[in-house]
Amino acid sequence: MNTLDYNWPLTIFSLILVAYVITSVFVAYHLHRFGFGKAPKVILIVFLIGSGILIGAAVWSYQQVPWDFLPYEDLKQYFNTGPGLDL
Amino acid sequence: MIFPSQKPYEKVEAILRRHRIVLFFLFLYSGILAIFGFGVYYLAEYYLNLSSLGFHEFARLILMAYLLMLWQSFFRGLMDYYLDTWIITDHRVIDIHQIGLFKRDISELRYTKIQDISVKMTGFWATMLNYGDIVIQTAGAVQEFKFHQVPNPNKVKDSILQMHDQFTRDHPDGVEVHDGVSMLISQKIVNN
Numbered sequence: 001m002n003t004l005d006y007n008w009p010l011t012i013f014s015l016i017l018v019a020y021v022i023t024s025v026f027v028a029y030h031l032h033r034f035g036f037g038k039a040p041k042v043i044l045i046v047f048l049i050g051s052g053i054l055i056g057a058a059v060w061s062y063q064q065v066p067w068d069f070l071p072y073e074d075l076k077q078y079f080n081t082g083p084g085l086d087l
Numbered sequence: 088m089i090f091p092s093q094k095p096y097e098k099v100e101a102i103l104r105r106h107r108i109v110l111f112f113l114f115l116y117s118g119i120l121a122i123f124g125f126g127v128y129y130l131a132e133y134y135l136n137l138s139s140l141g142f143h144e145f146a147r148l149i150l151m152a153y154l155l156m157l158w159q160s161f162f163r164g165l166m167d168y169y170l171d172t173w174i175i176t177d178h179r180v181i182d183i184h185q186i187g188l189f190k191r192d193i194s195e196l197r198y199t200k201i202q203d204i205s206v207k208m209t210g211f212w213a214t215m216l217n218y219g220d221i222v223i224q225t226a227g228a229v230q231e232f233k234f235h236q237v238p239n240p241n242k243v244k245d246s247i248l249q250m251h252d253q254f255t256r257d258h259p260d261g262v263e264v265h266d267g268v269s270m271l272i273s274q275k276i277v278n279n
């Protein structure tokens with residue numbers, strides 16, 4: 001498989017989302033576990049709702065991108081130029 | 088108000104957090120950064136004509152990722168604000184300090200350990216809005232207790248001193264008695 005045939009955009013996008021979700025879980029846990037009084041609970045709810053909306057918007061934006069705008073064919077000449085590689 | 092680890096005989100006198108100006112600056116910086124992101128996106132759209140280059144949707148995706156990170160860092164700031172707390176009760180002072188996501192320091196100070204209290208108000212905003220740091224010198228393992236950017240620091244200092252006086256008056260030997268068994272033991276200690 002050619003290096004450029006690998007779905008890098010999806011991999012990078014997924015990694016960013018996974019990192020976001022993991023960190024968000026910790027933020028939510030701290031607010032729920034250690035926050036006392038009403039304010040931290042309200043903040044937690046707003047944070048989770050906002051995160052859901054923003055993740056949805058990010059996924060939608062990702063789906064809208066026509067990934068063929070990247071000049072893959074032009075870039076191929078700079079990658080995998082070692083002997084025996086099929087370009 | 089009830090807080091975790093509160094003793095049944097303990098009465099909460101005050102729960103302190105940093106002054107709300109800290110929240111205001113958090114909102115301000117986050118707002119500026121959000122406007123900056125949208126500004127760069129629309130300027131690039133307008134001047135570089137991203138649509139014709141086929142970058143329009145990609146730029147929007149970058150903007151979304153930026154907003155996602157900004158949203159989270161804003162709420163981490165809020166979390167930091169709300170989880171940094173100082174609790175003053177009639178028996179002790181508790182300092183809860185949240186540092187990032189995985190570090191949480193909780194120290195408590197008995198009134199018998201207090202040696203000195205000072206107030207520091209530094210800068211224009213602190214003077215105008217009446218907030219500052221309270222530093223309590225202690226005889227315990229933690230040498231210094233610091234309350235950062237608390238509102239009305241002089242009033243808080245007075246109230247801690249008042250609590251201290253009352254506690255030492257109510258507990259002349261520094262012995263706390265809260266149930267029958269410990270009362271008998273402490274009386275025996277005092278009598279001996």
